[in-house]
Amino acid sequence: MKTTVRMKFTKKGRAKYISHLDLMRCFQRCIRRAELPIAYSEGFHPHMQIVFAAALSLGFESDYEVIELGLSEALSFDEVQSRMQAVLPDGIDVISCYEPKHKMGQIAYAEYDIILPCQDSEKLLLQWNEFISQEKIIVEKKTKRGFREMDLKELTECLSEETRENALVLKLRLPAGSTVNVNPALLVEEFRKNEQVLFDFPKYCRKKLLCNEKTEFF
């Protein structure tokens, strides 16, 4: 009996330096190690039936990565989870396995936590508020067909800002669909263009994937 299982997992610590392409290869090998009854495509070069929901930028952490596994025979969600958990590298942990609810194409938004390490987080917050309350934030985005202008202002939803002793923590919601997709690093680097704005190596973590209606993607 062919079944499809979705698996939600984290990508943290050292694992954040695994590129998307390398992650695909890593999962293929982990699936072999776990001896899951994975389904293969037909044809001369059969490949595993696995699909990742949304690619994550190199260097980002995530609490919300999703992979879909096609299985050639039914296996309980618990069994898939425990077998995969046993073979995955450090930093990649299975959160849950479940039946697919939405189509992959329904993914429209992602939420991120962004940590900006700094000396004076109150000052940085003021600068951020000033930056984000501009009427327009126009950036050039590299596309396959050259450069395209994009207004980040209208695409960015600020969910919260929090000042910590040595950091400013931003929660943002940005488009992450197949038509419009905004990398938060684009916004952060635009913010940093102001010479007065001082912060260290920023840390990103994807917290959620959302559907069009801004409900959680499952």
Add this chain to the structure above:
Amino acid sequence: MKGLSAISILSKIEPLLLRVQKPSQYIGGETGSIVKDREKVRVSFAFCFPDTYEIGMSHLGMKILYGLINQREEFCCERVFAPDTDFEELMREQNIPLYALESLTPVADFDMIGFTLQYELAYTNILNMLDLAGIPIYAKDRGESLDKMIFAGGPCVCNPEPIADFFDFFILGEGEEVNLEVMDLYAQMKEKGASRSEFLCEAAKIEGIYVPSLYYVSYNENGTIKTVQPLENVPKIVRKRIIKDFDKVYYPDTFVVPFTEIVHDRSVVEVLRGCIRGCRFCQAGFIYRPFREKSPDTICSQAADLCRNTGYEELSLSSLSTSDHSEIDEMLTKLLEVTEEKRVSMSLPSLRVDNFSDALMEKIKRIRKSGLTFAPEAGTQRLRDVINKNVSDEEIMNTAEIAFSGGYFNVKLYFMMGLPTETDDDIAGIADIADRIIELFFKNPDRPRGKMVQVSVSIATFVPKPFTPFEFEPQATEEEVRHKQEHLVSSINPRNARRIKVSWHEFRISQLEGVLARGDRKLSDVIYEAWKNGSRFDSWSDRFKWECWEAAFEKCGIAPEFYASRRRDYDEIMPGDHLNYMVDKSFLIREHKKALRAETTQHCRKNCSGCGVNREVGRSCF
């Protein structure tokens, strides 16, 4: 740079990793990697590969010793590779010392630091890695404390003299037993509070351990070696180690599986060690003697373990000549059962031309389709007899024919240039073979339609290596090589020229390899100067800088030609003559004389050629 903890290394490299190519190679954490609590181990060992991650991680010897040492609870073994130039620049700029991948601990905080010497052109990388680690480059500058013991093993250790000044000791031969012995000794002496020289004197008593500082080398006026004198109570001749029961020797049941792609990204089972062929140019064919093989059952169970534990989709067999396994048919049949069931594809390098059978070809055809690689090595039968590459013209053509009727249309041929006694006719013979292979393709009625036959001819410049019958021979000079290259190009049949692709190695790289392979201790300073001048990654033709070496030779007053293009007398003392690799010098001389007469020597299974290894091991090889 010293005293940085693992946590501070992590915080220092994190901001840099996204600025370099393939960052996952610098952060560890791969599945199969073994991270131990360093507080709880008695001896820590940093295993250094003097090239980049993608090359070092492909190396089988490192996988074996890594697994072997980590099996012992009281030892830890961590991996270290040469950072690529982009990351090196950032490391130097930010004062980040070279660190090991498992615990991200600085290399300088390890007890023992071992390098594997796979090719001579990695020597400047060793110096660079020591420098990045903050460790004195010359062994004499390392003081009397026991830590940071720098040593090396691997094939180049059969003549370690050019790098003798940088190392505390060398390990000769196979490492599975002696590495543990020397670590056990280190553990004892560390707990006793011994000094560096006390440890080295004790270590030199272990068979296979060579401590270069305990041997004094004197030279004749003409620059050749006069004597090699042991200074302490150490063996006059150091003998290499071998594993007697190869079928039972430790083999890892899993590998560290990298995230980023590496050169050989697959499971590998070592099927045999040594080689029965005795090709006279081939160092591996002599220094890895005697011939030993694993049983098909052992090979199959090791293959099954690796496939299951690594998750690799591809399996390869490692040896000098897989088709010389006495039970090759049974082995391949059983292996194919394992791999087909597990959806693992199999690749078979090192298959010799002359013993391809139809039946074996059938099995291989099930495995791969894209192309075939043969190594005739020389263009005429006469020259193949000189080098004892016992492949006949007919056999080359037969193999090509089987290949073509099996649906192959790409053939890759490996040759050498500058072999002893080589003439222009031998060079023209290379073009002739390529030409006849193409003609053969068009004669085959079943040839694949719409596909163009392509013969790639890859030409290496012959480098005479120690412990081979050609160790007495001069290496071809630049003028000679240039003439041969021109002659080859002009010998190619213009009708088929577009179907023949010829490539060769850069002369200066081969020449440098030749210098270092047969060099003596006077070269240590040259290597040091070349590194100071900016040399590293010398085996990469796009990074090799001859001018750095040229200036180094000049500064040290040394002519590379003295080492590369000088004929040696039979009674000259070679730099590695105090090292015993189990083949007699008298045998090498005998083989050299036969070579000059174009006489072949039968392979070991047919007829023992009396190389001396059976006497050293104390039993006959077959």
